[in-house]
Each structure stands twice: as C-alpha cells, then as structure tokens.
C-alpha cells in the first residue's frame with residue numbers, strides 16, 4: 085500500500101509540530117498458506133495420568149484403526165484426530181514392561197485401539213442402530229446382525245477404553261513386515277476366514293482378524309488350534325505377566341486391573357494438542 089505524506093503549505097506560521105503518535109503495529113504477515121495451529125485452549129486437555137504411548141515406549145507399533153476407515157463402521161471415528169495411542173500411564177508402563185520381554189523373543193506389540201473418547205462410543209451406538217449401513221458386515225460381523233453386537237459383548241456402550249485402561253493389541257514378528265493399506269470400497273473377506281484368505285495383517289496369525297465379531301474371536305474358542313492357539317497364549321502370557329487381564333470375548337482386548345479412573349469416561353480427543 086502507498087502512503088502519501090501531506091505537508092501544510094499555507095502562509096501563516098504553523099505551530100511547532102507535535103510529536104507523531106506511534107504507528108500502529110502492522111498485522112503479522114502470514115508465514116505460509118497453512119492455517120495457524122489451534123491454540124491449546126481450543127483442544128480439550130488430557131487429564132494428568134494420561135500419556136502418549138510413544139512417549140513411554142516408541143518401539144511399540146501403532147495401527148490405530150478407528151482413526152482410519154478400516155474398521156467395522158467403514159469411516160474414521162469421531163474423536164480420533166490422529167492415529168495415535170493414548171493410555172493411562174500405568175497401562176502404558178505395563179505395555180513397556182511386556183514389550184521388553186517380547187523383543188528379547190523376537191516379537192513386538194502392535195496396538196489397534198487405546199484410549200477411546202466417549203464420543204466414539206456414542207458414534208458406535210448410533211452406527212449400530214442404522215440398519216441400512218451394512219458396508220463392513222462381510223469383513224467384521226459376517227455371521228451376526230449388527231443389532232446383536234452389544235448384547236454379545238463385542239462392543240461396550242461405556243468402555244474401559246474410554247477410561248484409558250483398556251487396550252486392543254496383537255503380536256508382530258521382528259523385523260516388522262510392511263502392512264498393506266486398506267482401500268475403501270475394496271472387496272471384503274470375512275475376518276473369521278483362515279489366514280491368507282482374510283485381510284492381510286502384518287501381525288502373527290491369531291485365528292481371526294482384529295475386531296472380528298465372531299465366536300472364533302473368543303480367546304478360548306476350541307476351533308483355534310496349532311500356531312494361532314500358541315500365538316494367543318504368547319500374547320496372553322506376556323500381558324498377564326505384567327498384571328493385565330484378558331477379556332475372554334476378544335483375544336485382542338486387555339484391561340488394567342485397579343485402574344486409576346474406574347468411574348470416569350473421558351472425551352478429550354486423540355490429538356497431540358491435548359498434551360500441551
């Protein structure tokens with residue numbers, strides 16, 4: 085912008101000029117086209133006692149499914165702003181301890197779900213009522229009606245995940261093989277089909293895929309034998325050795341007993357800005 089300086093040009097003696105007021109500060113120049121980061125006050129903060137798993141043990145693999153469309157709803161789930169694992173500190177420290185023993189045996193943990201904001205649980209409830217949406221049935225609940233998923237114990241309205249003290253996870257052999265990405269709209273295969281026929285996971289064979297809402301996913305299902313049975317036991321032994329408790333309804337779900345927030349369901353987002 086051009087500024088024009090206008091001076092007085094009349095014949096009478098002008099009063100001595102008074103000192104010019106200070107020029108207003110110019111607005112800050114935009115540094116790039118990216119929007120500025122949201123101030124910390126705009127993101128609900130994680131309470132003390134919650135941590136990012138990567139800050140406790142960055143060697144644990146994270147594939148946070150609900151931040152992606154590869155889950156039983158077919159869409160990223162509200163509240164998961166980033167594919168990041170957040171947990172109560174005690175649960176994260178228990179996983180770090182289990183990881184040390186597993187790495188010595190040539191395995192790593194891989195987490196699928198950690199702290200889950202309550203808004204995500206609420207979204208699951210809404211999704212279960214929407215009988216018109218069967219997009220992911222063929223992979224995740226091939227033998228059940230979606231209205232049965234709560235009564236069968238596969239999803240909880242008020243989940244230990246939203247208290248930060250439940251985790252869904254598997255084992256991966258080291259070195260970690262590449263994980264193929266899911267492409268929305270691709271043909272779906274049943275999560276209860278044999279390994280090699282279901283969606284490929286870089287984890288070891290556990291007899292079903294993750295979030296497989298089917299009897300075969302029950303930890304002690306007798307049809308799961310051989311290598312898959314041994315893998316379930318390896319995961320179970322590693323986690324119970326550090327004080328966690330497995331859920332009999334899903335081989336991948338473990339809880340922290342004597343959890344720090346037994347009655348609180350949190351709703352801060354899975355977002356790095358919640359940890360400023």
Ligand SMILES: C[C@@H](N)C(=O)N[C@H](C)C(=O)O
Nearest residue numbers: 237238239240243244245
């Ligand atoms: C939905 C599944 N990943 C899971 O975690 N189920 C248990 C029962 C839960 O929602 O707490």
Ligand SMILES: [Zn+2]
Nearest residue numbers: 250251252337
């Ligand atoms: Zn779970």
